[in-house]
Amino acid sequence: MLDQAKQLREKMIAKKTDGADRKSIKKTRVLAITSGKGGVGKSNFALNFGLGLVENDKKVLIFDVDLGFANIDVLLGRIPKETIASMIEKDLAVRDIIEKGPKGLLFISGGNGFNELFQMDDHKLHKFFQELATLQGEVDYIILDTGAGLSYENLRFILAADDVILVTTPEPTSITDAYSVVKMVHGKDPNVHMKLVVNQCTNSKEGQRTADNFKQVAEQFLDKEIGALGSIPNDSHVPEAVKKQEPLMLAYPNSESALAIRQIASEFLQLRVPYKLGLKGFIMKIFFK
Numbered sequence: 365m366l367d368q369a370k371q372l373r374e375k376m377i378a379k380k381t382d383g384a385d386r387k388s389i390k391k392t393r394v395l396a397i398t399s400g401k402g403g404v405g406k407s408n409f410a411l412n413f414g415l416g417l418v419e420n421d422k423k424v425l426i427f428d429v430d431l432g433f434a435n436i437d438v439l440l441g442r443i444p445k446e447t448i449a450s451m452i453e454k455d456l457a458v459r460d461i462i463e464k465g466p467k468g469l470l471f472i473s474g475g476n477g478f479n480e481l482f483q484m485d486d487h488k489l490h491k492f493f494q495e496l497a498t499l500q501g502e503v504d505y506i507i508l509d510t511g512a513g514l515s516y517e518n519l520r521f522i523l524a525a526d527d528v529i530l531v532t533t534p535e536p537t538s539i540t541d542a543y544s545v546v547k548m549v550h551g552k553d554p555n556v557h558m559k560l561v562v563n564q565c566t567n568s569k570e571g572q573r574t575a576d577n578f579k580q581v582a583e584q585f586l587d588k589e590i591g592a593l594g595s596i597p598n599d600s601h602v603p604e605a606v607k608k609q610e611p612l613m614l615a616y617p618n619s620e621s622a623l624a625i626r627q628i629a630s631e632f633l634q635l636r637v638p639y640k641l642g643l644k645g646f647i648m649k650i651f652f653k
Contacts, residue, residue: 390501394508394646396525399532400541402512405563406531408606409596410509411439412622413529415613416629418467422504425462425470429521430511437473440465441609447475451495452488458495466614470503493647500643513541514548522549524650527557527637529593533564534574543581550588557637558588561628562595571595594628596621 397413399406407430414424428436437444446454446461463471499506508525510518522528528549532542542560549556560578565571575592582590599621605612613622 390504392500392503392506392643393526394506394524394643395527395529396508396510396522397529397531398510398518398522398545399512399530399538400514400543400545401538404512404531404533404538405596405602406512407435407509408439408602408612409531409561409563409625410507411436412611412613412625413629413632414469414505414507415467415611416626417505417633418469419613419626420629420633422633423468423470423502424505424507425472425499425503426465426507426509427472428474428509429517430474430509436471436509437463439606439609440471440611444473444475447473449475452492455491458498466611497643497647506643506646514545519548519552520650523553523556524646525556526642526646527559527635529559529561529632530590531561531563532574532578534562534566534570539574539578543578546582546588546590547586550586554588558590559632559635560590560592562592564598565595566598568595568597571597593631594624596624596628 397406397410407428410426414426417424426436442463442465444461444463446456448461450456451458451461458472461472463473465471508521510521512518522545530542530545532538546558549558560575562571562574565574572592572595575595579590579592582588597620599619601616601619602612602621605615608615612619613625616622
């Protein structure tokens with residue numbers, strides 16, 4: 365049974381988000397991008413995938429929730445004026461910490477102190493809930509760039525999102541760790557909608573073979589369907605863009621990897637996944653479930 369403080373927060377969130385729903389027809393979907401291990405290009409994919417959605421006339425906000433290791437701002441070559449950590453410390457509005465990136469892409473940096481999110485006191489949690497809820501209907505997608513692996517915080521973000529994209533590479537260790545994520549998430553909630561992206565492939569055949577094998581194992585041992593959105597080839601332009609601190613989609617828009625990411629964004633937008641509760645549901649699930 366929820367205590368009185370939790371019940372009060374829940375009512376306040378519902379009031380805020382219901383008001384946002386009435387103000388706007390636009391529905392905000394929350395998408396978590398995760399991986400089983402580090403070094404698979406997850407954050408780089410999250411950034412460029414977000415730009416791929418922007419190219420399809422979608423309004424996108426990237427929320428860097430890689431607790432303690434936020435790096436979207438680094439990939440963009442930007443030093444954020446404010447972060448989630450400073451928002452909590454200074455009692456700022458969420459709009460005060462939203463940064464404007466290229467092509468209209470928006471992003472929020474977690475900051476080094478954001479790893480204390482789930483240990484905040486009741487007053488700070490209440491403030492955070494209210495502010496986050498005001499973004500309902502303001503953007504089409506909120507992309508959560510989560511940390512790698514199966515930390516307590518990552519699992520909560522994944523379980524609360526509308527959609528999950530799992531990034532892996534063809535390497536056996538990467539595949540094994542990615543499968544561990546699927547197994548854990550499926551055990552907590554079999555209805556979580558997950559899709560696979562295979563990064564750093566030698567060629568398209570390797571990407572397809574990796575995805576097919578992964579799908580077969582998930583179906584055989586978990587009775588879980590994991591469809592693939594596509595694969596991204598090994599491309600020397602990717603590290604070059606990282607060195608330049610410029611998104612691949614802008615630095616090398618016609619590179620093989622950029623074209624592959626555009627195709628993945630297009631495939632994602634063609635998915636017919638029923639709309640749940642969006643940002644409102646995300647807030648409720650991550651803090652009260």
